[in-house]
Amino acid sequence: MFMKIIIGVLTGVAFYFILADAFKLPYVRTSRAVSNLAKKQKEKTSTLDVWLSNIASFLAKHMPMNEFKREELAADLKTAQMDITPEMYKANAIVKAMLIGVLAIPMLFIFPILAPVVLFLAFVLYRMNMKSVRVRIGNKRERIEADLPRLVATIRERISRDRNIQNIMRDFSKNARPEMKHELDITVADMASGNEEAAITRLETRVGSPMMSDVCRGLVTLIHGDVAINYWDTIAAKFSDIQRNRLKAEAQKAPRKVKRLSMCLLVCFMLIYVVVIVSQIAASVGVMFG
Secondary structure, eight states: OHHHHHHHHHHHHHHHHHHHHHTTOOOHHHHHHHHHHHHTOSSOOOHHHHHHHHHHHHHHHTOOOOHHHHHHHHHHHHHTTOOSOHHHHHHHHHHHHHHHHTTHHHHHHHOGGGHHHHHHHHHHHHHHHHHHHHHHHHHHHHHHHHHHHHHHHHHHHHTTTOOOHHHHHHHHHTTSOHHHHHHHHHHHHHHHHSOHHHHHHHHHHHHOOHHHHHHHHHHHHHHTTOOOHHHHHHHHHHHHHHHHHHHHHHHHHHHHHHHHHHHHHHHHHHHHHHHHHHHHHHHHHHHHHO
């Protein structure tokens, strides 16, 4: 068994060095120095990160992608504020999965039956990494939507005396969440340098939220000179209902968590009693037969 483990590990290492030489991967120290200089990090880049980055960069240069899927992924990466190409993003997901999948090689020598399991785990990891950008976008959208009721209330309060949308957004962004502040700052700069209506449309596209679409429609109407007080009153009430329902949903999750914790606590108490009872029985049996 010990010899099988050694053979499996050495085989995997040999495969890596053969592929590294064939694909002309740079030395680790060279790549680490370039990475640290480019990123201007205070902490040094680990050797593992350098290896994975080298392999991912090579794959990204030779990776074919469907044009439609590439554009869709590029838009998602831009929305998620991830400064990376679609090819590099997909290559990173493949390399991270390969890091697990390569363990199937030694498994073939040690426990062959576990090799398919390792490959399955690698595939699951790949799918999770590919979906991470959508998860990130969803989390960002939720944080932006959490600020929209306050934004609508601010607009409703100020439009009667100030119809300058840029001033309203600029003032609101000072106390907004980082995600909302980022989007509003981009939109204000976009409005200042170009067409206001086009800037609002781009904001709606970037966020991709039905709630933001309602706000943007009201802002476009305001740009055209119509205050539309009733519209802002309507979406303010609508957003309040949505926020209330979300808070109720969050509150309903709490009892389930409490129940799980209570069950764990109950099990711990039961284990304490079981240990005490078993120890007393063992002691009594020892006295009887001693």
